[in-house]
Amino acid sequence: xxxxxxxxxxxxxxxxxxxxxxxxxxxxxxxxxxxxxxxxxxxxxxxxxxxxxxxxxxxxxxxxxxxxxxxxxxxxxxxxxxxxxxxxxxxxxxxxxxxxxxxxxxxxxxxxxxxxxxxxxxxxxxxxxxxxxxxxxxxxxxxxxxxxxxxxxxxxxxxxxxxxxxxxxxxxxxxxxxxxxxxxxxxxxxxxxxxxxxxxxxxxxxxxxxxxxxxxxxxxxxxxxxxxxxxxxxxxxxxxxxxxxxxxxxxxxxxxxxxxxxxxxxxxxxxxxxxxxxxxxxxxxxxxxxxxxxxxxxxxxxxxxxxxxxxxxxxxxxxxxxxxxxxxxxxxxxxxxxxxxxxxxxxxxxxxxxxxxxxxxxxxxxxxxxxxxxxxxxxxxxxxxxxxxxxxxxxx
Amino acid sequence: xxxxxxxxxxxxxxxxxxxxxxxxxxxxxxxxxxxxxxxxxxxxxxxxxxxxxxxxxxxxxxxxxxxxxxxxxxxxxxxxxxxxxxxxxxxxxxxxxxxxxxxxxxxxxxxxxxxxxxxxxxxxxxxxxxxxxxxxxxxxxxxxxxxxxxxxxxxxxxxxxxxxxxxxxxxxxxxxxxxxxxxxxxxxxxxxxxxxxxxxxxxxxxxxxxxxxxxxxxxxxxxxxxxxxxxxxxxxxxxxxxxxxxxxxxxxxxxxxxxxxxxxxxxxxxxxxxxxxxxxxxxxxxxxxxxxxxxxxxxxxxxxxxxxxxxxxxxxxxxxxxxxxxxxxxxxxxxxxxxxxxxxxxxxxxxxxxxxxxxxxxxxxxxxxxxxxxxxxxxxxxxxxxxxxxxxxxxx
Numbered sequence: 068x069x070x071x072x073x074x075x076x077x078x079x080x081x082x083x084x085x086x087x088x089x090x091x092x093x094x095x096x097x098x099x100x101x102x103x104x105x106x107x108x109x110x111x112x113x114x115x116x117x118x119x120x121x122x123x124x125x126x127x128x129x130x131x132x133x134x135x136x137x138x139x140x141x142x143x144x145x146x147x148x149x150x151x152x153x154x155x156x157x158x159x160x161x162x163x164x165x166x167x168x169x170x171x172x173x174x175x176x177x178x179x180x181x182x183x184x185x186x187x188x189x190x191x192x193x194x195x196x197x198x199x200x201x202x203x204x205x206x207x208x209x210x211x212x213x214x215x216x217x218x219x220x221x222x223x224x225x226x227x228x229x230x231x232x233x234x235x236x237x238x239x240x241x242x243x244x245x246x247x248x249x250x251x252x253x254x255x256x257x258x259x260x261x262x263x264x265x266x267x268x269x270x271x272x273x274x275x276x277x278x279x280x281x282x283x284x285x286x287x288x289x290x291x292x293x294x295x296x297x298x299x300x301x302x303x304x305x306x307x308x309x310x311x312x313x314x315x316x317x318x319x320x321x322x323x324x325x326x327x328x329x330x331x332x333x334x335x336x337x338x339x340x341x342x343x344x345x346x347x348x349x350x351x352x353x354x355x356x357x358x359x360x361x362x363x364x365x366x367x368x369x370x371x372x373x374x375x376x377x378x379x380x381x382x383x384x385x386x387x388x389x390x391x392x393x394x395x396x397x398x399x400x401x402x403x404x405x406x407x408x409x410x411x412x413x414x415x416x417x418x419x420x421x422x423x424x425x426x427x428x429x430x431x432x433x434x435x436x437x438x439x440x441x442x443x444x445x446x447x448x449x450x451x452x453x454x455x456x457x458x459x460x461x462x463x
Numbered sequence: 464x465x466x467x468x469x470x471x472x473x474x475x476x477x478x479x480x481x482x483x484x485x486x487x488x489x490x491x492x493x494x495x496x497x498x499x500x501x502x503x504x505x506x507x508x509x510x511x512x513x514x515x516x517x518x519x520x521x522x523x524x525x526x527x528x529x530x531x532x533x534x535x536x537x538x539x540x541x542x543x544x545x546x547x548x549x550x551x552x553x554x555x556x557x558x559x560x561x562x563x564x565x566x567x568x569x570x571x572x573x574x575x576x577x578x579x580x581x582x583x584x585x586x587x588x589x590x591x592x593x594x595x596x597x598x599x600x601x602x603x604x605x606x607x608x609x610x611x612x613x614x615x616x617x618x619x620x621x622x623x624x625x626x627x628x629x630x631x632x633x634x635x636x637x638x639x640x641x642x643x644x645x646x647x648x649x650x651x652x653x654x655x656x657x658x659x660x661x662x663x664x665x666x667x668x669x670x671x672x673x674x675x676x677x678x679x680x681x682x683x684x685x686x687x688x689x690x691x692x693x694x695x696x697x698x699x700x701x702x703x704x705x706x707x708x709x710x711x712x713x714x715x716x717x718x719x720x721x722x723x724x725x726x727x728x729x730x731x732x733x734x735x736x737x738x739x740x741x742x743x744x745x746x747x748x749x750x751x752x753x754x755x756x757x758x759x760x761x762x763x764x765x766x767x768x769x770x771x772x773x774x775x776x777x778x779x780x781x782x783x784x785x786x787x788x789x790x791x792x793x794x795x796x797x798x799x800x801x802x803x804x805x806x807x808x809x810x811x812x813x814x815x816x817x818x819x820x821x822x823x824x825x826x827x828x829x830x831x832x833x834x835x836x837x838x839x840x841x842x843x844x845x846x847x848x849x850x851x852x853x854x855x856x857x858x859x
Contacts (some may be wrong), residue, residue: 068626069719073569079725082527103524110522118733119515125507126703128499161557161705164727172593173469177573193726193820197568230464305520309557309733323465329475330589331560335731337514402479 076196080189087405088416092364096409099357099440099448102416104239104386106439108304119345120339129333132325133159133312137339140346141297141312148271150188150284150295152314158324159334163269163298163311167191169327170265170294170313171198173320174231181265182224183233184215186240186389186423186430191233203229204425209286209380209389213243221417222259231263234254235271240423240435241389242364242382245276246355250281257292264289267296269311270385272353275361278383290316301351301386303345309335310342356393360386363438363445370449371436374456386438389420393456397421397434400459406444408455415451432463472592476585476818482802485810490804495836495844500635500782502835504700504752513740514733525729528721529555529708531642532734536742537693537708538549544667546680546691548710554720555730559665559707565585565723566690566709567594569657569716570627573734577661578620579629580611582636582819582826587629599625600821605776605785609639614648618655627659628652630679633666636784636819636831638760638778640670646677653688660685663692665707666731666781668749671757674779686712697782698749699741705731706738756782759834759841766833766845770852772859782834785816785826789852789859793817793830796855804851811847828859 081103090096132138138154160166167190177183177199185193195202203224207213215221232253237244241342245253250311257264264282272281298311315321335463364381367388369378376393394400398419408414422434438445456462477499484494528534534550541548550581563586571577572593579587581600591598594826599620605608611617633640641649653660662679670676679689694707711717760777767775772789790796794815799841804810816829834841852858 069569069716070572070575070626072572073719073722076722077725078720078722079527082725103521105521107521109520114522114638118515124505125501126701127501128702131475158751161731162728168727171813172466176466176468177595179466190726190728193722197723197726305522306524307729309729309731320465323469323472325470326472326474326589327593329478330472330586330593331564332558332586333703333705335557335705336736337733337737338731341733363726 072196077192077422079193081361081418084401084405084416087402090201091405091414096433097410097413098405098416099413099444099451100416101436101438101440101448102418104301104305104439105306106301106435107441108359110304111345111348111352113348114303114305114308114341115343118341121337121340126336129336129339129445131328131333132342133157133334134336140343141314143346145284145314148282150282152284152316156316156321157314158321158328159339160311160313161334162300162306162309163267163296164190166296166311166313167267168194168197169324170296171195172327173198173324174263174265174294178228179230180226180228181231181233182221182229184213184238185425186420188235192422202425206426206429207241208377209391212380213238213241215245215249215252215266218256219453221256225256225260225262225267229260229262231265233265235267235269237273237384239270239385240387240420242385242387244278244280244384247279250283254283254286254289257289262292264293265296266293269296269298269301272302272357273360274384275357275387276383277362284314286463294320299342304344308338308342310338323330328424360438363442366445367436367449368451369436370446374453376456386435388438389433390436391433394432394459395461395463397432399461401434403459404455410451410454413447413449413451415455468592472533477590477814480797480801482811483798483839487801487810491808493809494801495809495840495847496812496814497832497834497836497844499813500697500833500835501702502697502700503837504755506700507661507741507748509740509743510701510704510737512700514619514737517674517736525732525735527724527729529553529730530732530735530739531663532739536739537710539742541680541710544678546678548680548712551643552712552717553708553710554717554724555735556707556709557698557730558705559663559692560586562694563663563709564590564593565659565720566692567596568723569663569720570690571596572754574624575626576622576624577627578617578625579631580609580634581821582816584631585637585818588818589689593844598821602822602825603637605774605787608776609637611632611641611645611648614651617652619797621652621658625656625658626643627661629663631663633669633780635666635781636783636816638783639782640674640676643675643677646679650679650682650685653685658688660689660694662689665692665694665697668698669752669756669782670780671753671760673778680710690716693742695738699744701738704734704738705735728740756834759838761839762841763832763834763845766842766849770849772852784832784834785829786832787829790828791857793828795857797830799855800851806847806850808842809847811844811851
């Protein structure tokens with residue numbers, strides 16, 4: 068008998084359509100993948116060249132904390148963002164995923180509670196499930212541009228079991244960039260209720276329209292409360308590197324977090340060598356990438372706006388949008404796109420958004436669309452989606 | 464307030480002497496590291512060359528299960544060992560460490576129980592702690608060559624909470640290679656009590672003196688019970704790759720395990736590319752490595768045998784030995800070696816063995832010594848240990 072824990076673990080909603088996609092591909096269909104956050108931008112050469120130049124004869128364990136060169140490169144990067152971390156404040160992790168798992172294990176006991184805006188990144192559910200943590204959602208809505216409710220409304224959700232607030236900024240899946248006022252509102256709730264703030268900022272570089280990005284690490288007053296979750300995956304189009312980190316000025320937290328890092332010995336050595344050299348990437352790289360995504364965002368948003376019965380807001384960060392479709396069940400629609408629909412043997416893969424909500428019933432007619440693909444593909448995919456909605460039988 | 468879970472997590476006994484070692488190094492001491500299982504053997508060139516030849520422009524997420532080339536290379540490797548796994552029976556993991564964590568999460572609910580011979584690899588404690596699993600030790604002793612007790616004695620330890628038996632074969636830290644009879648004894652207990660068998664076989668290639676290695680995967684009758692934990696770390700001297708796997712013929716288990724793999728998205732892509740190419744390493748490599756370790760084992764064992772008051776058995780596998788020292792507290796002795804002892808500014812780093820035991824009080828006068836270093840260094844280290852024991856003040 069397997070554990071109830073594993074049986075009750077929900078399969079990743081982002082990946083569970085993969086078998087349908089595989090079957091469609093086998094039948095000769097071309098699929099435009101708008102389902103995952105896998106950028107098609109070239110990874111900077113600095114990554115691979117550093118690995119090629121690495122001459123150690125034995126591929127040995129790295130320090131459990133991460134190699135000094137990589138930690139220092141994060142320190143240098145943070146300095147540019149006015150985030151004041153030293154090398155002792157950083158532990159390298161297997162992507163943002165492990166950073167999140169470590170944070171859940173370190174800050175919560177079984178049955179404790181995390182507060183977070185919904186819709187939220189669905190994989191959080193897996194880490195919460197593994198750590199035995201419950202979520203209390205702060206519901207936000209497309210029609211309000213996913214703005215946070217008032218401080219009073221948030222305070223009402225805090226119970227003695229609430230240990231932390233998790234904020235993804237910019238947000239996956241909504242593309243929301245929290246305003247300075249909203250960040251300070253969360254800060255006040257955290258101080259008043261003595262909560263940790265887990266700030267997942269992996270999309271920090273993906274902010275558009277001249278908006279200012281405010282990190283919780285900018286607020287010295289809450290140094291001991293804040294845990295930053297980070298990753299090079301999106302920033303440098305290096306999802307396959309699995310290099311992320313946890314950063315916090317809370318000494319006790321980091322000392323304890325190190326025990327978790329030691330238990331799994333180390334993060335892959337060569338990937339750390341490659342990632343450390345990204346500090347030498349030309350400064351224009353991130354700017355050009357940002358321009359490219361803003362352009363894609365425009366294409367996507369303009370297309371969605373024109374579709375009959377589709378409702379979405381204009382995302383100002385990350386590379387996702389939550390769109391409400393004129394269908395009864397978005398998961399069924401997403402599957403139908405793969406099994407029953409095509410134009411000239413082409414179709415689209417999108418992610419049903421229901422799993423991004425903790426509140427029962429919300430998001431059933433919504434999808435998350437990622438704009439990680441180039442404009443040409445995106446334009447084609449939007450055409451396919453529009454035509455599909457015209458002929459889909461199970462509409463609202 | 465941090466979680467009780469993290470505060471109660473024991474720091475890795477293998478790594479917690481590191482600060483003393485760092486201090487000693489800062490003071491100019493040369494340290495012979497006999498504490499960790501970090502081989503000094505050259506990693507085969509095939510690893511790095513495959514990475515260098517990888518030409519994809521985007522370093523993207525790999526499949527959560529692992530890349531097909533790597534999975535196939537494991538299948539091919541297992542065939543040579545008469546282990547009948549197909550590609551659907553394997554999930555690639557972040558080293559053996561993640562494979563173990565996944566196994567604990569998938570097979571145990573909170574408060575469930577695992578049976579395992581002690582002394583055992585101390586890091587198991589971390590994964591058990593994270594998964595909320597308790598251990599019931601099957602005590603084995605150096606004076607019996609760490610042989611398993613009778614079937615009746617083992618059956619007595621099984622309770623309704625017992626879900627699995629974990630066997631490390633060859634064993635870290637004892638170097639024990641389980642006989643075919645012992646493997647079949649465990650098989651019978653598992654069948655009689657309907658238990659899973661978690662078989663950590665990462666040292667499979669390190670068996671000496673012409674002994675036959677028996678894998679639980681050789682016994683078709685228990686296909687559904689067996690979960691193999693594996694890793695290329697030791698086999699190919701590639702600890703820094705963090706490439707391991709879980710292999711099992713149990714379809715339901717593997718389908719559920721995949722959900723855990725999907726939650727952390729994927730394992731580092733380039734490391735998988737490198738590891739997949741190890742299937743092309745010359746067949747003599749593993750044989751030569753085996754000869755080298757057997758030689759080191761002989762040097763180590765012969766030296767320890769000659770030391771006054773030291774008791775140990777002759778390990779026939781892996782690259783560790785458990786040695787009983789004539790000291791009251793082996794941890795204090797290990798620290799003293801770093802802080803107070805040196806000959807010509809040289810000293811030794813060894814691992815106190817108490818954390819390898821679950822039974823209170825056992826192992827306090829024992830250490831684990833790793834023979835991952837070359838014969839010259841090992842000879843020097845043994846000389847230092849012998850001299851240290853002569854002058855150590857807190858002897859039994």
